[in-house]
Amino acid sequence: MEKNEALNALAALGQETRLDVFRLLVKTGKEGMTAGAVADALEVLPNTLSTHLAALSRSGxxxxxxxxxxxQYRANLDTMQFLVTYLLQDCCAGHPELCAPIATLVNSGDPSNSGSC
Amino acid sequence: MEKNEALNALAALGQETRLDVFRLLVKTGKEGMTAGAVADALEVLPNTLSTHLAALSRSGxxxxxxxxxxxQYRANLDTMQFLVTYLLQDCCAGHPELCAPIATLVNSGDPSNSGSC
DNA sequence: TCCATATTTCGAGAATACTCGAATTATATG
DNA sequence: CATATAATTCGAGTATTCTCGAAATATGGA
Structure with missing residues (x-):
């Protein structure tokens, strides 16, 4: 069920430490980081971080x-793609004109970046 | 602080009833719905719903x-736009190539829909 | 003014989430 | 095999969240 996947991802990211972890892992790209390195970087106790990493992992x-x-942990951008897509679909459902600014924003920006972000 | 705004929005949407409410309000567009109508539609007690609506309201x-x-309550798509933008920026920060599929997805789809969603 | 409707606020109980210290598991190395 | 390192699991305490019934507030109409 799509909604539950989105719900789990939203709930996972709706907690400061986990949002920080995810952002950090995104920054490090495909290589990712070890659990310990994340704990050091964010100054979170290893066992506490482990709990949060497990939650992020469960949500994909x-x-x-x-x-x-x-x-080694790394961000799974497929799930982020799914989440953003889900949110955009919600926005546009039945009222596409209301979401135009979002698509515009994604499409615009630095031309050298066009097609990627 | 941008992160906190995103965090609040994520936390607000990371709860089933509130996600349902938001989705419902998005569907109804600018007209929105009364608190009572939402309560009826989702079969949630009025006072419970009021709490959730207040949370959604606080997060913008x-x-x-x-x-x-x-x-009358209505979805504020500016905040959704902000959230999606924030998430995409996170994704693309430092590793634009990893997020290409997201932009592609947003850009593609039904040509008649191009430019809006 | 009095009453009905719509919604919110209050207060309490149950459930869930977060954090931490201690113990455990898994892997590598001397 | 013994030891050190890396991470997780366990258990408990605290805090937060969710839900609900009851009471309060606000508005409109007789």
């Missing part, structure tokens, strides 16, 4: 992969 | 206006 916003002793 | 996702005895 991050993916985990063991690398030696560490576990 | 809905606007309220008294109309006689009733209070």
């Amino acid at each position: 916003l991050v993916a985990a992969e063991r690398a030696g002793r560490s576990i | 996702l809905v606007a309220a206006e008294r109309a006689g005895r009733s209070i």
Whole structure:
């Protein structure tokens, strides 16, 4: 059920530490970061962070992969894409004209960036 | 602070009843709905709904206006635009190539819809 | 003014979420 | 095998959120 996936993602991101974690992981790109590195960067206790990473993982916003002793986490942008799409569909449903500014914004901006962001 | 606005909006939408309310209000467009009509439609007690509407209002996702005895609520798409923009910026920050699919999705679709959604 | 309607506010109870210290699991290395 | 490192799981305490019945507020009409 699509709504629940969106709901889980929204709930996961609606918590400051988790939003910070996700933003940090997005910044690091495909390489991602180890759980410990995230904990250090955000100054969160490792066990507390682990709980938040588990929540992000359950909602599909991050993916985990063991690398030696560490576990590497990275943002899953497919889920973010799904979430943004879901939100846009909601906005546009029945009233496309109301959402024009959003599409405009996404389409506009630096021309060199056109087609990507 | 931009992050807190986004955080509030995410937290507001990360709750099933509130997500339902917002989606319903988006569907009704600019006219919106009275609090009572929303309560009836979603089968939520009026006082419970009032709490959720207040939360949505605080986060800027809905606007309220008294109309006689009733209070008319409508979705505030500016805030949704802000939220989607914030999420996209996060995604693209430093790694634009990773977000291309999102922009592509927004740009593509039914040509008759091009420029709006 | 009196009454009905619409909504919100208040107060309390139950459930959920967040955080932390301690213990546990998994992996690597000497 | 023993030890160190990395991360998770467990258990408990606190805080927050959700829901509801009851009471209060605001508006419109007889």
